[in-house]
Amino acid sequence: MKRDVRLAKFLLLAVMLSVSAATGWQLYASRDQTLAAADTNNLNLANALNIYAEGVFTQSDMLLQGVAETLKGEGDEPERLQRVQSLVERQKRLLDQLDGLAVLDAGGDWLMYSKGRIPPGTNSANRAYFIHHRETRSNDVLISPPIRNPFTGEWGITVSRRLEDGKGGFAGVVVIGLGLQNFLRAFGTIALPGTGTIGLTTNHGQMLVLYPYSEKAIGLDFSGSANFQRHFGGTSGTASFRSSIDGMKRLYAFRKSDRYPVLTTVALGRDEALKAWRHQALLTIGVVGALLAIVAAVGWRLIVNIQRRISAEASLLAAREDLLRANRRLEVLATQDQLTGLANRRSFDEVLAHECRRAAREGTALSLLLLDLDYFKRFNDAYGHVAGDQCLKAVATALRRSARRPGDLVARYGGEELAVVLPRTDLPGARKVAEQILAQVLALDIPHSASPHGRVTVSIGVAALEARHSDEPEQLLVEAADRALYKAKESGRNRAVSEEEFADA
Known part of the structure; x- marks a missing residue:
């Protein structure tokens, strides 16, 4: 029990750290996406304004x-x-x-x-x-x-x-x-945030026009600026650095004219670009923080309950015995074969009866495959029962791969006999599934020295029920598939033989 308490504490801590890390990563990625979107918008605007300036010149x-x-x-x-x-x-x-x-x-x-x-x-x-x-x-x-x-x-x-x-x-x-005022009026039609600027400079870095208008910026020479030399060397691009005019950190995008020695820049304050992201980030942190607090409270309550259960262990011994008896009853009623993981005989009988009733009610086809591992007793004698169990598991897996529809049922009929129930499947369709199973089992390539075929094979009996029957159609279907299986064994094994479809009773 003490081990359960330690495990609960570890899981609670792991959940909280995982959620916190995932939230932090998501916020960081969202921040990068926001900055990238701002760069793209700035660059698009710089390209458009460059076209405008080229047109004027x-x-x-x-x-x-x-x-x-x-x-x-x-x-x-x-x-x-x-x-x-x-x-x-x-x-x-x-x-x-x-x-x-x-x-x-x-x-x-x-x-x-x-x-x-x-x-x-x-x-x-x-x-x-x-x-x-x-x-x-x-x-x-x-x-x-x-x-x-x-x-x-x-x-x-x-x-x-x-x-x-x-x-x-x-x-x-x-x-x-x-006139500069004419340029400023044109630039003024662009909706920029409060810290946004639009600039037109020569390729050598001499300011021609700056919007919003600032007379002290007219004619400024940035040719000796390290930022200008480092970031504005190409034809177009984006950069982020602190402005030498007002000291504000901005996101810059620029585009050089192909025809004239001028360069158009668009800048947006970095804080302005991240304003919406910060608001969303604070909201996300608040929500996630509240959820983590709830998880922590519930987790701690769970740990307290585990500790209380430890102290009450003696009083729970009788309940434990009752639980064990209930588990034994559940095991008896279990529908799964423990070795192969397939449905067991009880489940097979229930599903087959149900599907027969539905086929009779809806007038649809129903097919059954009965399979037997060829010379399986010889296999057990030659390789041992452990190997025989592994062989059964491998064949069961092959059957599941061949009958993949939601309504199909693969079951262990008994011993080395397996069965496949195929609702809404006629005899030709059932034969196709049988052929697939034969191929899947052969592909397993399990050696069988005691078999004439040299490896593990199966024989399959195929039967289909396509018309309404009187009493116990499931028994008729099983008998037909069993007769077909007998014919398959009698014909040399490693094959599928089908029983002709039943006529109305």
């Missing part, structure tokens, strides 16, 4: 190309500039972000501004984009860091292109200003 590039071609056309300079103005008026409906377009000559003086009159002496020769185009012979567009509009004072991104004369020499610059 592509429209700007096409407008710059159109302006460059127009300036090379016929006519004097005022006429060409007027055609440029007309082109800009047509295109600005397609490019909402357009803040203005300017044409600069080789000295940096403004020749035209799409939004109105140019103040005298306006010159941008000291601008970085102008210096780049003057010193670099390339027709590629240049996307420059944000600068203030010299007339409105608002921040904007410049997209510029080199102009050349007929000899390929530097003839000036055509530049488009894209």
Whole structure:
């Protein structure tokens, strides 16, 4: 009894530790899934915003190309500039972000501004984009860091292109200003959590646009940042690190443009991403904790009851004797053969009688197989009764594999005789099952030196009951199967012989 108490305590502890470990693992896996889902959502959003940014820069590039071609056309300079103005008026409906377009000559003086009159002496020769185009012979567009509009004072991104004369020499610059507020309005349509950010930077790490808007972030250079160098080297990806701007740990996703040297990033606060998970985790911990407390209380009560039972053992001796007598009665009534694990004769008789009544009531077929292990007495004499018992068990297992339907019954009929009841099975179907059993037994390949076949085989008698009978149809069915079994033995054994179906009595 003391051993029972120790076992109960061990099981109680094992259950509580197992449940706690399983809950912890599930919460950890759920956390990883939540972070992975957040990374996927961020990356999808970064891809979509990258397409948007590429579209804006592509429209700007096409407008710059159109302006460059127009300036090379016929006519004097005022006429060409007027055609440029007309082109800009047509295109600005397609490019909402357009803040203005300017044409600069080789000295940096403004020749035209799409939004109105140019103040005298306006010159941008000291601008970085102008210096780049003057010193670099390339027709590629240049996307420059944000600068203030010299007339409105608002921040904007410049997209510029080199102009050349007929000899390929530097003839000036055509530049488009894209207002940051237009980008911010577009980004503002995205539903982001409170700590979420959207950024547009150059591939070298210089900030172009940051949403939510922060003027102190304009033009920040992250090229020397270890996080930028470590995580943003590929075409796209995700990362998690602490922001150098506000110190918050975020989940980042980025996508580089295939056409322009810009990079779109989407970031979500790590705590924000895990907020729903934390709520669910606390709820789960509370529920599991309550259940564990209940289990502990019930388990402890069980242990107390076991200890009380130990103290009352003397008074339970009489009850134990009654229980033993009841167990002996149950053993007598048991329906299972102890050696083979099959149904015993009592169970066989009950099931066969029941199935015969049902077959008569429903008008369905019923088949019976009677089996006998060939030369089994010789087997016992040659190998001993222990080997004979093992042989019976192996054959019983083979029968179970052949009669697998829920209604089929495999029973030990007596000694080395076995029986298989096959409800709703006609004679051809029963023969198929018999052939399967023959094959299964042969496949066991149990040596039998005293048998002409050299190994253990069975003979099978097959009978079927397909019509209504008068009295005791089960006895007729058993007799028919027994006659068929006798014929199988008489014909050389290791075979199945069937009795023709009964006619109506």
